[in-house]
Amino acid sequence: MAQDTKTNLLEIAETAARSRGFDGFSYADLAEVSGIRKASIHYHFATKAVLSAALMDRYHASVEQVCADIDATHQSAADRLAALVAFYRNALGGGETLCLCVAFTISRDSLADEVKDKIVAFRSMMTTWITDLFELGKRDGTISAVGVPEAEAHATLATLEGAHLAAHAEHDLAAFDKATKLLMAR
Numbered sequence: 001m002a003q004d005t006k007t008n009l010l011e012i013a014e015t016a017a018r019s020r021g022f023d024g025f026s027y028a029d030l031a032e033v034s035g036i037r038k039a040s041i042h043y044h045f046a047t048k049a050v051l052s053a054a055l056m057d058r059y060h061a062s063v064e065q066v067c068a069d070i071d072a073t074h075q076s077a078a079d080r081l082a083a084l085v086a087f088y089r090n091a092l093g094g095g096e097t098l099c100l101c102v103a104f105t106i107s108r109d110s111l112a113d114e115v116k117d118k119i120v121a122f123r124s125m126m127t128t129w130i131t132d133l134f135e136l137g138k139r140d141g142t143i144s145a146v147g148v149p150e151a152e153a154h155a156t157l158a159t160l161e162g163a164h165l166a167a168h169a170e171h172d173l174a175a176f177d178k179a180t181k182l183l184m185a186r
Contacts, residue, residue, distance in 0.1 A: 006044045009034060014055055018097040022052060022107035049112035052104065056118035059100040060125065067129045077137030078186075081156075084133070085180050088160045095171040102164050127153040144186045159183055 012033050016025035027048070031038045045051035070083045091099050101122050104111060111119075130153035137143030146152060163179035 005034075005036065005040070009041060009044055009051075010055060010058055013051055014059070014100060015097075017052070017055060018091075018100055018103050019093075021098075021103050022048075023110050049115065052111065052115045053118060055100060056104070056115055056122065060118065060122045063122070064125060067126075076142040077133055077140055078142035080133050080136070081143060081186075082184065084130070085160070085184060088164065089173065089176055089180075092164060092167050092173060092176060095167045095173055095175075098164050098168050099161070102161050105161075123157065126157055129153075130156050156183060 009030060012030055013025070016029060016033075027038045027041050030041050034041070045054065066087055067084075070080050070087070074080045074083050088099065091097065097103075098106075101119055104115065104119055108116065108119075127150070131149045134143065134146050134149035134152040134156075138146040138149060159180060163176040166179050167173055167176035169175070
């Protein structure tokens with residue numbers, strides 16, 4: 001039962017963080033949504049820093065699995081890139097939510113150093129995976145004008161994160177589509 005409660009709290013906290021940012025929710029909010037007392041939340045996650053670190057660990061593992069699934073189900077680099085863009089687009093929840101990494105980065109000054117390090121590790125994992133994607137694109141020719149794969153990866157991740165912010169700000173998926181149009185045209 002404790003694991004179910006902990007998982008439930010992580011899900012509620014992730015939803016809150018992705019829609020309102022790290023500073024936009026409290027343990028009181030989690031208690032209200034979960035129906036358990038704040039003291040019980042503190043039993044599972046002593047501090048908000050511990051909770052946010054657990055959220056980043058869970059998110060990192062989840063997205064890493066998404067990337068592995070994309071690799072397993074899409075042979076060409078172009079198809080993998082399209083799947084990645086679709087994953088980021090779907091994560092927007094119609095413009096109401098952000099990817100957890102972006103949501104936390106907005107509140108960077110409020111985060112514990114451990115969580116900041118986890119964000120850096122997540123972004124490193126993503127740029128490594130996207131670099132591999134562009135190296136494949138260079139070999140298979142399904143993505144046009146691939147320059148330096150690592151530079152392409154950093155630009156792609158920045159584009160996806162920026163597109164998230166634009167769509168969230170406008171509450172409109174069209175903003176995401178406009179921001180990723182050139183990337184998808186490649």
